[in-house]
Amino acid sequence: MPPGDLKSGVAIVTVGLLEIQGAFLEHRVALQKAARLLSKPIDLHLVEVRTAEQLRPEMDALIIPGGESTTISIYLKRNSMEEPLRHWVQNPDHVTWGTCAGMILLSKLTENQKQGGQSSLAVMDIDVSRNYFGRQVQSFEADVRMSDSSLNKAFKKDTFQDTFPGVFIRAPAILKLLSDDVKVLATVSDPNTGAKVIVAAQQDNMISTAFHPELTEDCAWHVYFLEQIVNKKAT
Ligand SMILES: NC(=O)CC[C@H](N)C(=O)O
Numbered sequence: 001m002p003p004g005d006l007k008s009g010v011a012i013v014t015v016g017l018l019e020i021q022g023a024f025l026e027h028r029v030a031l032q033k034a035a036r037l038l039s040k041p042i043d044l045h046l047v048e049v050r051t052a053e054q055l056r057p058e059m060d061a062l063i064i065p066g067g068e069s070t071t072i073s074i075y076l077k078r079n080s081m082e083e084p085l086r087h088w089v090q091n092p093d094h095v096t097w098g099t100c101a102g103m104i105l106l107s108k109l110t111e112n113q114k115q116g117g118q119s120s121l122a123v124m125d126i127d128v129s130r131n132y133f134g135r136q137v138q139s140f141e142a143d144v145r146m147s148d149s150s151l152n153k154a155f156k157k158d159t160f161q162d163t164f165p166g167v168f169i170r171a172p173a174i175l176k177l178l179s180d181d182v183k184v185l186a187t188v189s190d191p192n193t194g195a196k197v198i199v200a201a202q203q204d205n206m207i208s209t210a211f212h213p214e215l216t217e218d219c220a221w222h223v224y225f226l227e228q229i230v231n232k233k234a235t
Contacts, residue, residue, distance in 0.1 A: 013042045013229055015061045016049040018085075020075045022067020022101060026214035027222075031063075034222030042230060052084040061229045062088070066100030066169065066212050069130065073105060073120060086121045095205045095229050103208035104130055104172050124206050125178035132173035132210075133192065139169045140191055144199060144211060147184045164218055166199065166211035173210055174198035185209075205232070 015031060017024045028046050035044040049055055049062065064072075076082045089096045089106070098106040105120045107128040133140070144166035166188060174197070177184070185207070186200035199210040207228070213221035 010041050010043045011233055014045040014059045016047050016059045018064045019048040019050055021071050022065040023214055024065045027063050027065055030214045030219045030222045034219040034226055037223050052081045055084050055088045061095040064098040064102030064105055069101035069104040072101055089123050092205055097207040097225050099209050100171055103210055104128055106208055108178055124203050125182050126174045127176040127178055128172045129175050130172050131170055133171055141165055141167055142188050142191055144186045144188050146186050165216055167215045168211050171210045174201055
């Protein structure tokens with residue numbers, strides 16, 4: 001851990017929230033709550049990110065919230081933030097978590113890109129369908145099933161079971177993993193077809209969830225995110 005990173009033995013953790021549009025306030029509340037559930041206390045600092053200058057290299061992590069990926073993407077382009085953001089996310093010292101629209105922005109492939117449309121940060125090896133669950137089912141709640149036993153540790157601290165309620169709002173889904181570097185974190189049974197679909201994945205320092213963990217009481221996903229940061233700082 002670099003000097004100056006400790007305040008009375010407590011790790012300082014700085015998390016940025018991309019506060020352009022969408023559900024970022026709920027993430028702030030969930031992060032504060034999750035910080036109190038960690039096994040070791042941290043000194044959590046939450047900072048807004050709306051400009052390229054605010055993407056400070058010393059910031060530990062970033063949340064790209066759910067909202068409307070097209071709106072966020074247009075904002076990033078207009079404000080020359082796309083490249084600085086891609087660069088920041090690709091720094092292995094940083095942890096990034098994209099929820100819903102955030103997942104779409106991180107993905108290397110979406111159906112829109114295939115048609116030569118909207119571009120994204122294109123950093124995570126996943127092929128995503130933007131509105132996988134259809135327009136008529138705009139929002140639903142379903143049990144999400146954890147795929148990775150290493151998650152259990154984080155989830156036990158709150159109300160862990162191997163399923164938990166997930167809120168899906170015009171949610172995307174991962175159609176395909178584009179490399180072996182991506183691990184599946186969770187799946188859901190599609191309410192329309194019953195098919196098992198991937199709704200959470202991780203590739204090194206990038207996490208994507210198709211649902212909105214900031215909208216459910218259980219803040220275990222935020223605990224998991226903060227633990228990734230703490231572990232990275234400790235190595
Ligand atoms: N809740 C969400 O973030 C919805 C994302 C939406 N499907 C999009 O294309 O941006």
